[in-house]
Amino acid sequence: MDELTAQTSRITMDSSLSTQKITLPFAPSMLNYIDKIYSSLTSMNQPNFLTDVQREPTGQASTTKEHPAPLATLAAFYEYLASPEASAMRAATQMDLSAPITDYFISTSHNTYLTGNQLYSESKASAYTNVLLSGCRSVEIDVWDGKAEGESSQETGDSSATSGSNSSDDEKISSCKPRRGSKREKLKKMTENHRHLRALSQEVGKLEGFLGHHKPSTSSGSSGESKASGSAIPVPGKPEPRVLHGHTLTRETSFREVCYAIRDSAFVASDLPVIVSLEVHACLEQQQTMVEIMEEAWKGMLVEVTPELEAGTVPPPPLKDLKRKILIKVKHVESVDEGGDREAKEKAVYTQHMEALKQQKSPTSPDEASKTPQTPESTTATPHKPSKILQALSKLAVFTKGFHFNNFAQPEAKVPSHVFSLSEKAVREAHATDGDALFEHNRHFFMRVYPNGLRVDSSNMDPTFFWRRGAQMVALNWQNFDKAMMLNAGMFAGEQGWVLKPPGYRGSDAQPGIIEPRRLDLTIEFLAGQNIPLPAGHTNENKFYPFVTCLLHVETPDDSFAASEDDTESEKTGYKHCTKSVTGVNPDFGSQKMEFATVSGFLDELTFVRFKIKDNEWMHNALAAWACIRLDRLQEGYRIIHLNDSTGAPTEGALLVHITKKYS
Structure with a gap:
């Protein structure tokens, strides 16, 4: 538990906003502006600073003897700006937990076990600890047959084909029986496949080097990898299921270790439910072992299966009824x-x-x-093979039963507890051919979206496109901190991994009506910064020339075609601005303004403002820090933007800005 406590202190994605404060004193670059702002406001005899300048709701703009009015003294103004109340990101409000679980967006991980790329990185149980402590509420486990004593990993199917696992619920299940064919044929096939995979791995390595990517360290959190807290000892001689990315060179971890890692960390950062998505490639015998391990490790955390729940006809329950519960998502098979x-x-x-x-x-x-x-x-007729999912395993999926997707008119699309898992490409195709049916389905039922199999470098799709289609679970590769992960941080910051969908997106809406987009004029004035972290590998503050890029992620008519790229269409058509570069880690930006005029056709809850601080270098602008704020939580007035480093960790870095939002 000491390791969990230490890791909890490093939570970044779902950190409490109460920690977003500045340790005084301010840097000289910030003080210069703060003193001028104070003098200007007090000379104007501004009596309602919190409501008139900061646009705080009237009920929240109160002062006490312990917390005097911000303009009472210069020291009080310092204290206010250093406090969480001055953050540019409004604190998360107490969430309504009474809606059905399908009415929420859920922070979701893809191939959670991997520590790097999809081809040759390592699988670790500690990866589950890391994402769960960081606010993730939906994880994925790829399960393969464990090795019998003296059996090589190649003989059990993990490296016998080319890469291509795609998180579908209809993957082939490996057989417990020995494979046919001569040893010479097996060896020849294994050699060819390994040569092919190694070539792919080398190409990915070259690509990562060219893009300046760094492979994540595989050492963090590994101290307890083989010693899961309280895990029962496996039966000697009995093979147990393994977790790895099949048909690749990724290294495995134990299914048992993964289950106990989930048990120990699932409800540390939040008591809201965790969804475990199982991609099962194991034989029926080892599926029974999976059931035994999960029932042992997650005792008291699983939903009790009743005949009504097993039938799948019970409507999804409210979120509040599933606190401290683990929901298993696995392919559904009919009972006898x-x-x-x-x-x-x-x-x-x-x-x-x-x-x-x-x-x-x-x-x-x-x-x-x-x-x-x-x-x-x-x-x-299409082939209808005998089921390869054990009934005892299938019945553990109570409110999250996996079904193969054909179309939105299939009978399974009306089963209250069903989940459709689609690739990003499949969702885009569904949106293009029948967008209304896609959106209507996602108002009432679960959908999980996963990255295309070609993303072998663990890159991510832009999640905003899929949230706007109503998909609850947009699975991202958390091991690669990129634009998508920044947007995910903006969506779920302080929300414990579950965010109530906006009106019009919920199946529980009595009268869904028409979703009314708004028009906005947004202005952000950049005054100064302090303690800006240097880019990874940089050490000389005197040769640091930071500039700020501000990107407004708002849906545009062309979003469906461009969102798969690093910059969405919204970032290429006037919704992206940059400051001029300045010098040092405590920069003076000279009141440079960015104006996003007459932005239309958006919802605040699904629009994001992303800030990137980069070093103005020749041929390569290295990322130093970033922040991402959902538009409905972006506060007006004189505000502090708290910065994370390029790996997503919070820093002492901050920007002093002035923000105005005008709606029409």
């Missing part, structure tokens, strides 16, 4: 009660289909082929 003799039916259909395929392949000439009778089953 639901489908009669399910296995016999499935085998009969599958056998019939395979016989039809054999008949289609048997002719050796066009004439013979034309004589082959074509039945409706042989031309239109």
Whole structure:
């Protein structure tokens, strides 16, 4: 527990905003402006500074003897600006927990176990600890068969094909039986695949080097990797499931260790529920072992399965009813009660289909082929293989039952507890062909979006596009801190990983009505900064030339085509401004202004203002610090923007700005 306590102190993504304060005294660059602002405001005899200048709600703009009015004295003004109340990001309000769980956006991780890229990085149980302590509420586990004694990892399927795992609920399940084929054939195939993967790995390494990416350290949090707190000892000689990215060179970790890491850290940063998404490649025998491990590790944390809940007909419960609960998402299979003799039916259909395929392949000439009778089953039926998910495992998914997506008219699309998992590409295609059906589905039911399989460098898609389509779980690679992770931080800061959707996006709305976008004129004046962190690898403050880039992430008509790139269309059409570069870690920006005029067609809750401080270098502007604030939480007046470093960790860095928002 000492390790968890230490890691909790380093929480960045869901850190309490009460820690966002400045240690006095201010740097000279900041003091120069603060003194001038105080003199100007007091000379004007400004009686309502908090309401008239800072635009604080009337009920919140109160003062006490312990906390006098900010303009009472210069010292009081210093104290106010150094306090959390002066932050540019409004503190998260107490959230309504009474809505159904499908009415919330959920902070979600993709391939949580990985510490780096998708091809050759290491899998660690501590990765779950890190993301859960950082506010993540939905994690993913890829489960493969464990090795029998004396068996190599290649013989159990983890490196026997090219990379391509895509987080679908319909992945092939590896067999517990030994694979057929000669040892020479296996060795030849393994050698070819390893050579191919190694070549891909080298190309990714070159790309990372060119882009200035750094592989995340795999050493952090590993001290307890093989000693999960309180984990039961595995049965000697019995293989247990492993966690890794299949068909790649990634190194494995233990499913048991992962489950206990989740147990120990799931409810440290928040008591709101955690969703565990299982991508199962293990055989039925080891799936039973999975069930035993989860029931042992998460005892008291799983939702009790009743016949009504198992049937999947119960509406999703309110969020408040699932505190300190772990929800398992796994592919749903019918029980015998639901489908009669399910296995016999499935085998009969599958056998019939395979016989039809054999008949289609048997002719050796066009004439013979034309004589082959074509039945409706042989031309239109699709393979329906016997289920490869154990019933005991499937029934653990209570409010998050995974179903394969075909279209929004399929019967499963109306099952209250269903979850559709789609790739980013599939969601974009669904939006292009039937955007209304996509949005309406996501108002009522769960959708999880995951990155395309080609993102082998663990890059991320822009999550804002998918949030605007109503998708609750947009899975990101947390091991790569990029633009998407900054936006995720802006969405969930201080919210404990669950954010209530805006009106019009919720299935519980009595009268959904029309979502009314707004028009905005936003002005941000940059005065000064202090304690700006240097970019990674930089040591000379005198050769640091910071400038600020401000980006307004707002939906545009072309967003669906450009959001997959590093800069969305909204960042290329007038919603991106930069200051001139200045000098040092305590810079004076000289009151440089940025104006975003007549911005229209947006919702405050799904629009983000992102700040990046970069070093003005020749050919490469290295990122030094950043901040991201949701527009509905961006406060007006004289404010402090608190900065994180390039890895997402909070710093002492800050910007003094003046913000105005005018709506029409």
